[in-house]
Amino acid sequence: MPIKTFPLRGIKDSPxxxxxxxxxxxxxxxxxxxxxxxxxxxxxxxEAITAYMMFL
Ligand code: HEM
Incomplete structure (x- = not known):
């Protein structure tokens, strides 16, 4: 069964x-x-992955 994921755009603003x-x-x-x-x-x-998500 496929796993449904979603976009991470704007993720830094929704902790x-x-x-x-x-x-x-x-x-x-x-x-x-x-x-x-x-x-x-x-x-x-x-650090690179976190920085990437901060940038989205
Ligand atoms: C380094 C790898 C990954 C990072 C940095 C990452 C990042 C994130 C983040 C930040 C969230 C929270 C989104 C929110 O609260 O709105 C999330 C949730 C989620 N991710 Fe990932 N993800 C990674 C790998 C994966 C993979 C490989 C899968 C699926 C195969 C996946 C599936 C999901 C799902 C289903 C959720 C929702 C979980 C929940 O709400 O309890 N992620 N991810």
Whole structure:
């Protein structure tokens, strides 16, 4: 079954994140996906993903 995702445009202006608001910041969102998806991102990679979402 496909997973339905949605655009992240304007995401920086609508904290907290996830349906239950468990993630206060986009840094937390990046770390959340790093852990649940087992991405093993470096600090630099995490900073880049957060910066990207801040820019959308
Ligand atoms: C580094 C990878 C990822 C980042 C940075 C990311 C970022 C985010 C953020 C910021 C949200 C919160 C949106 C909101 O509260 O309005 C979110 C929610 C969500 N993302 Fe991702 N995402 C990633 C990977 C994925 C992947 C791989 C999938 C699906 C295969 C996915 C599916 C979803 C779904 C279904 C939600 C809604 C969850 C909920 O509301 O509880 N994401 N994502």
């Amino acid at each position: 907290p994140y996830l349906h239950d608001g468990r993630l206060p910041t986009l840094d937390d969102a990046t770390e959340f996906f790093n852990i649940v998806l087992e991405l093993r991102l470096t600090k630099k990679e995490k």
